Amino acid sequence: GAVVSQHPSRVICKSGTSVKIECRSLDFQATTMFWYRQFPKQSLMLMATSNEGSKATYEQGVEKDKFLINHASLTLSTLTVTSAHPEDSSFYICSAGGGAGNTEAFFGQGTRLTVV
Amino acid sequence: SQQGEEDPQALSIQEGENATMNCSYKTSINNLQWYRQNSGRGLVHLILIRSNEREKHSGRLRVTLDTSKKSSSLLITASRAADTASYFCATEAGGFKTIFGAGTRLFVKA
Numbered sequence: 001g002a003v004v005s006q007h008p009s010r011v012i013c014k015s016g017t018s019v020k021i022e023c024r025s026l027d028f029q030a031t032t033m034f035w036y037r038q039f040p041k042q043s044l045m046l047m048a049t050s051n052e053g054s055k056a057t058y059e060q061g062v063e064k065d066k067f068l069i070n071h072a073s074l075t076l077s078t079l080t081v082t083s084a085h086p087e088d089s090s091f092y093i094c095s096a097g098g099g100a101g102n103t104e105a106f107f108g109q110g111t112r113l114t115v116v
Numbered sequence: 117s118q119q120g121e122e123d124p125q126a127l128s129i130q131e132g133e134n135a136t137m138n139c140s141y142k143t144s145i146n147n148l149q150w151y152r153q154n155s156g157r158g159l160v161h162l163i164l165i166r167s168n169e170r171e172k173h174s175g176r177l178r179v180t181l182d183t184s185k186k187s188s189s190l191l192i193t194a195s196r197a198a199d200t201a202s203y204f205c206a207t208e209a210g211g212f213k214t215i216f217g218a219g220t221r222l223f224v225k226a
Contacts, residue, residue, distance in 0.1 A: 032212050043204060044159075044216045093158065097212020104147060105212040110158040 002028045004096045006108030013115055018082045021092055021111045028099025029074035035067070038091040038110075050077050074098070084115040122205060122217040130225050135192040137220040139205030140185075146208050148181055150190050153202045153219075162190075162203075197226040 003026040013019045023033055032051050036044040048064075050056040050071035058064045066088075068080040077096070081088055091112055097105035122139045129135055141148070150162040165172045165181045165188070172179050178191040192199055205217040 034213065036216075041221075043219045046213070046215060049213060091156075095212070095214060104149065104164060104208055105214050107159050107161070112156070 002026075002096075002099060002102055002106045004030075004094065004106045004108045006094055006111055008111060009109060010112045011114070013084055013113070015085055015115055016083055018080055019084060019113060021079045021081075021094075021113075023077045023079070023094030023096065023108050025075045025096040025099070025106075028096075028102060030077070030096035031074065031098035032096070032105075033071055033077035034095045034097075034105065035069060035077075035079050036093045036095070038093065044093060047079075081113065084113075086115045089113055089115045122203075122220050124220060125218065126221045126223070128223045128225065129195055131195060131197055133195055135195050135199070135222055135224070137190045137203050137205075137222070139188045139190070139217050141188075141205075141207045141215075141217070142186065143207075143209055145183075146210055148179075148188050149206045149208070149214070150177075150179060150188075151204045151206060151216075153204065155201075159204075192222075195222075195224045197224050200224045 005024045007022045035047045037047050038044045047062045048056045048058045050069045052071050052074050056069035071077040093110040094108045095105040147166045149164045152160045163174050163179050165179050176193045181188045200223050202219045202221050204219045206214045208214050
């Protein structure tokens with residue numbers, strides 16, 4: 001399958017700071033990328049959908065000003081958690097869809113965010 | 117939002133036994149996938165079954181799909197302690213948007 005790379009895999013940041021997570025499709029052009037969040041012992045919840053060159057669409061209950069999503073190119077989407085709080089500590093994972101012949105989305109490895 | 121429900125929520129079995137997990141979903145789909153996730157780790161893709169397929173096999177895994185009932189099952193045969201993990205079904209209904217079920221936590225006792 002196609003390869004999606006997510007970076008960093010782990011990050012620790014202080015409360016009040018911002019942290020950026022990158023999601024790259026390495027061998028295909030991703031017209032659409034998705035961001036998920038997973039709290040301990042829970043499932044993955046879709047946060048937002050981003051299409052290259054347009055504003056992201058956020059799921060209900062997700063603060064768009066807190067979770068900034070940029071999809072500036074067909075191979076890169078970024079999620080920035082602004083003014084992070086300990087409650088934002090979670091596992092964030094992206095997926096990417098698109099490219100010739102691909103009929104499903106492919107997932108990155110995930111990012112473990114810890115806010116202290 | 118979550119698309120589906122999974123049952124059981126948790127399953128504890130002895131090594132060598134079979135494990136069956138069920139998934140139900142709400143809307144029409146293009147495909148359904150099963151993933152495994154070890155504690156604190158990323159997703160491992162297990163198997164994808166398309167809406168026009170009824171059954172797929174991969175090693176010790178067997179997946180069925182019943183679109184009339186909007187349900188799927190994952191069977192792991194001859195389970196091993198290393199199969200201990202959370203298992204998620206995920207549906208894709210178009211546009212690459214994948215929605216996950218609540219998951220089943222499987223514990224295989226050695």
